[in-house]
Structure formats: structure tokens, C-alpha cells
Amino acid sequence: MHYLTIIRQTARIKSILSVKQIQMEQNQTATKTILIVEDDTFMASLLERKFKQSNFQIFRAASVDEARDIIKANPINLILQDIILPGTDGIAFLKELKQSPEFKHIPVIITSNLGQQDEIDRGLAEGASDYIVKAHTTPGEIVDKVTNILN
Amino acid sequence: MKYVWLFQIATVAAAGAAFYFFLFSIPAVLFFIVVVAVNSILFKSIFSELKVTRESCSAETADKSKKIEEFDKITRQLVKRELEVAHANQKLGELDAAKSDFISVAAHQLRTPLTGIKWSYTALLDKTTGPLNVDQKEIAEKGLSAINQSIDLINDLLNVAHLEEGNLDFVFKKQSLIPIIKKAVNGIDLITEEKKIKVTSKIPNETDFPELTLDGDKIALAIANLLDNAVKYTPIGGRIDFSVSQDQGLIIISVQDSGIGIPKSQKGRLFSKFFRADNATKVQTSGTGLGLFMVKNIIDRHGGKIIVESEEGKGTTFIVTLPEITAKKS
Numbered sequence: 001m002h003y004l005t006i007i008r009q010t011a012r013i014k015s016i017l018s019v020k021q022i023q024m025e026q027n028q029t030a031t032k033t034i035l036i037v038e039d040d041t042f043m044a045s046l047l048e049r050k051f052k053q054s055n056f057q058i059f060r061a062a063s064v065d066e067a068r069d070i071i072k073a074n075p076i077n078l079i080l081q082d083i084i085l086p087g088t089d090g091i092a093f094l095k096e097l098k099q100s101p102e103f104k105h106i107p108v109i110i111t112s113n114l115g116q117q118d119e120i121d122r123g124l125a126e127g128a129s130d131y132i133v134k135a136h137t138t139p140g141e142i143v144d145k146v147t148n149i150l151n
Numbered sequence: 152m153k154y155v156w157l158f159q160i161a162t163v164a165a166a167g168a169a170f171y172f173f174l175f176s177i178p179a180v181l182f183f184i185v186v187v188a189v190n191s192i193l194f195k196s197i198f199s200e201l202k203v204t205r206e207s208c209s210a211e212t213a214d215k216s217k218k219i220e221e222f223d224k225i226t227r228q229l230v231k232r233e234l235e236v237a238h239a240n241q242k243l244g245e246l247d248a249a250k251s252d253f254i255s256v257a258a259h260q261l262r263t264p265l266t267g268i269k270w271s272y273t274a275l276l277d278k279t280t281g282p283l284n285v286d287q288k289e290i291a292e293k294g295l296s297a298i299n300q301s302i303d304l305i306n307d308l309l310n311v312a313h314l315e316e317g318n319l320d321f322v323f324k325k326q327s328l329i330p331i332i333k334k335a336v337n338g339i340d341l342i343t344e345e346k347k348i349k350v351t352s353k354i355p356n357e358t359d360f361p362e363l364t365l366d367g368d369k370i371a372l373a374i375a376n377l378l379d380n381a382v383k384y385t386p387i388g389g390r391i392d393f394s395v396s397q398d399q400g401l402i403i404i405s406v407q408d409s410g411i412g413i414p415k416s417q418k419g420r421l422f423s424k425f426f427r428a429d430n431a432t433k434v435q436t437s438g439t440g441l442g443l444f445m446v447k448n449i450i451d452r453h454g455g456k457i458i459v460e461s462e463e464g465k466g467t468t469f470i471v472t473l474p475e476i477t478a479k480k481s
Contacts, residue, residue: 040263046270049279084259113262116255116309117320135262135302138273 032150033057033074037067037081037090038111043134047080050139054147064088071097076106078146083112083123091126098127107149111142254312261305269298307441310372311424314448321366321452328402328473329357331367332395335374339382339391346387353394360395361475363402365453373449376442377406377469384434384467385410402473412463421459422447430463 034051038044039062048058059074061067063086070076079097083090090110097103107129112119115133123131129149132142272295274280276288283291313319336352343350381391389409396403411430413421420426425440432438450457454474461467 040267042267043270046274046279049274053279113259113266114255115258115262115306116313119255133262134266135269135305139270140273140277 032077035059035076035079037061064093079108325364331371349390369449373446381408400475404471407468409466413461
């Protein structure tokens with residue numbers, strides 16, 4: 001009986017440990033890094049808040065220049081970017097990313113309020129993983145989409 | 152003396168020669184005169200003829216050069232006109248592009264602040280900033296619904312602008328109509344529950360229904376519009392009957408409601424842009440009068456038809472028919 005109890009206890013501890021390990025792994029995989037390129041600081045902050053609730057690490061850039069500096073210095077899992085930005089626009093930055101051997105693997109989701117079909121087609125043709133018209137969605141839905149793409 | 156003799160002989164000879172010369176020269180002179188006269192007459196007539204010919208020739212040439220000049224003038228005018236038309240076309244193209252750009256920019260500029268408000272209400276409602284009390288929740292919900300209406304209005308206006316420009320892109324794809332229809336019908340669940348409207352829907356199984364070549368998003372928009380109208384204009388406790396069927400190569404979609412109906416005198420204008428029936432504006436102040444205009448355009452583009460049967464105060468039925476064969480072809 002004594003041995004049996006020890007074996008059972010060990011098995012229990014092992015199973016608890018393995019569950020914890022799985023949880024830790026899950027936490028590790030959940031901590032993905034997103035770069036939000038958005039010049040509207042209020043909307044960027046609402047997005048950031050929502051992403052942080054789901055354990056994402058967030059970098060924010062208000063222009064393409066800032067975004068360039070961030071991607072050079074940090075590992076980024078996905079970029080969410082607006083099109084109309086001060087200076088270089090989002091489409092030019094998307095082209096630049098997709099032509100760069102270093103960054104072309106990073107999925108880019110366009111979040112813009114330009115919603116005409118030709119604008120959407122252009123974004124997707126340049127290699128965006130998705131095109132989201134901001135007014136038609138919510139930060140929660142954007143987080144869900146990002147989670148799906150990263151999984 | 153001998154010289155006198157010589158002189159005499161010479162004089163006689165000269166006289167003889169003169170005589171002979173004279174004798175023969177008269178006819179010669181006469182002949183000469185006649186020849187000269189005849190020649191001059193001949194030459195004169197030839198010259199006059201030549202002159203006439205030359206004159207007529209030069210007249211003809213003048214005529215021809217005048218005509219050539221006229222032709223040149225017309226050609227120059229045509230070239231000028233053509234250049235003007237090309238220029239006007241270019242201007243029109245530029246105006247068209249400017250109009251399209253304006254619509255795109257205007258939509259962007261309108262959407263951006265609305266997105267800020269929408270996301271703020273959403274953040275409040277999903278408790279990002281902590282729980283809300285009942286009143287706060289209701290206010291935030293009303294605010295969100297109003298903002299969504301404004302965003303829909305912008306989209307409607309954009310769609311109509313594109314429809315009128317003829318460049319609302321239709322992407323036809325072979326697909327099943329049933330999931331599109333089901334999604335649209337599910338879309339009214341919340342409001343019909345709230346208004347206690349009884350909804351019946353007869354939708355065939357996807358497997359029993361042919362695949363159609365259509366633009367799914369546009370058909371979804373059309374059906375959603377018809378259902379929205381039914382909900383909007385049906386009073387609390389009313390009913391909506393929705394059905395999809397197939398008959399002799401036609402797909403028939405019917406949306407029947409027990410709503411306020413359409414005044415007989417206004418039925419003809421129902422699919423006109425910005426038109427709203429008098430009784431509709433009394434019941435629902437919001438609404439752009441663009442929905443049915445869009446629906447008709449979308450159905451037309453699919454080669455289909457839409458008809459309406461209605462009695463004021465009793466209800467309305469919209470029947471959309473999509474030709475299975477035409478739809479497959481397009």
C-alpha cells in the first residue's frame with residue numbers, strides 16, 4: 001500500500017508538473033510581439049490595451065521611420081499597420097518589408113479606414129496577410145484575427 | 152563708149168532682173184501676204200483656243216485649289232475638334248479620378264473619427280476599463296448602435312456612388328447561396344427577439360440546392376437590406392416569413408412582413424435613390440432611402456428581378472428572382 005501510495009503521489013506530481021509545463025509553454029507561445037504602426041495615438045492605445053489583455057507584447061510606432069527603428073532592434077512576430085501615415089505611407093513600407101530578406105517573413109495586417117475594393121486589392125497584392133477596415137471592426141476582433149494568423 | 156554699152160546691158164539686165172523679180176515677186180509677195188494672213192488667222196484662232204483652254208485650265212486649277220483649301224480647312228477643323236474631344240475626355244477622366252479620390256478620402260476622413268468613438272464604446276462595453284452599471288451599459292450600447300448606423304450610412308453612400316459611377320466591383324464566383332442567406336437571416340435575430348417579431352424561414356439544405364455564380368458579398372448586402380427593412384417597419388409582435396425556393400430555373404427569395412406596408416401611390420418610386428415612403432419616415436426617422444436602390448442594382452447585375460406586393464397597414468412582400476442559368480453564365 002505504501003509503495004502504491006508513493007507511486008500514485010509521484011504520478012500525480014508528474015501530471016501536475018506536466019500540466020504546469022504545458023501551461024508555461026502556452027504562456028511562452030502567447031507572448032508574441034506585435035508592432036502597431038498607427039499615427040492616431042488614441043486608437044493605437046485602445047488596440048494596445050486590448051492586445052495586452054491577451055498577453056501580447058506591444059511596440060508602437062507613429063510613423064514608418066519609427067517602425068523601421070523598432071523592427072531593427074526587436075524581434076517582431078506581426079505588424080499591424082495603417083496606410084495613411086506622416087511621411088512614407090503604409091503601402092510603401094509594406095513593399096519595403098516584403099522586399100527585405102530580413103523582414104519579409106513577418107506577417108503584415110493592414111488596418112486602415114481606406115476601404116475601397118481597389119485599395120484592399122492593392123494592399124493584399126503587395127503581400128499583406130489581411131486588410132482590416134477599422135470602422136468595420138473592433139479591437140477585440142483584431143486581436144482574434146492576429147491570434148488566428150499567428151497560430 | 153564701150154562702158155555705155157556695158158552700162159546699158161547692165162541696166163537692161165537690172166531692169167530685166169527687176170522686171171523678173173517684180174514679175175515673179177508680186178505673186179510671191181501676194182503669196183507671202185496670203186500665207187502671212189492665213190497664218191495669222193490660223194495662229195490667232197489657235198492662240199485664242201489655247202488661251203481659252205489655258206483660261207479654263209487655270210479656272211479649273213483655281214477651283215481645284217479652292218476645293219483643296221476647303222478640304223484642308225475641314226481637315227484642320229476636324230483635327231482641332233478631335234484634339235478638343237481628346238482634351239475633354241482627358242479632363243473628364245481626370246474629373247472622374249478626382250471624384251473617385253474625393254469619395255475615397257471623404258469616406259476615410261468620416262470613418263476615422265467614427266472609429267475612435269466606436270472603439271471607445273467597445274472598450275467600455277467589454278469592460279476594458281472596469282465593469283459598467285446598468286445605465287452606463289445602456290448608454291454605451293445606444294452610442295455604439297448610433298455609431299454603427301453612421302458607419303453603415305457612409306458605406307451605403309459609398310456603394311451608391313460606386314454603383315452610379317458603374318465601378319462597384321462585382322466579383323462573381325461559383326458558390327452556394329444557402330450559407331449567405333442563413334448568415335443574413337441570423338443577422339436579424341437580436342432585433343427580432345427584442346421586438347418580439349416571429350420569424351419563420353424556409354431555407355433548403357445546401358446539398359439540395361444548386362451552386363450559383365454570384366457575388367456573395369453583394370447578395371448578402373441585398374438580402375440583409377430587405378430583412379432590415381422588414382424588421383424596421385414591422386411593429387412589435389409582428390411576423391416575418393422568409394423563404395428560398397427553386398422553380399423552373401429560377402431561384403426565388405421571398406421576404407414577407409406584417410409591417411406598415413407601402414402606400415399604393417408611392418410604390419412606383421420605391422426603388423429610386425433617397426426615396427422613403429411617407430409612412431416610413433413617420434415610423435423610422437433614421438434611414439437614407441438608399442437600401443432598396445442598392446438592392447435593385449445588385450439584383451439587376453445578377454440578371455435577376457425584384458417585385459413588391461404591398462398593402463398599406465397590412466404588410467409587404469419582396470420577391471427576388473435570380474435566374475439560375477443567367478447567374479451561372481455571368
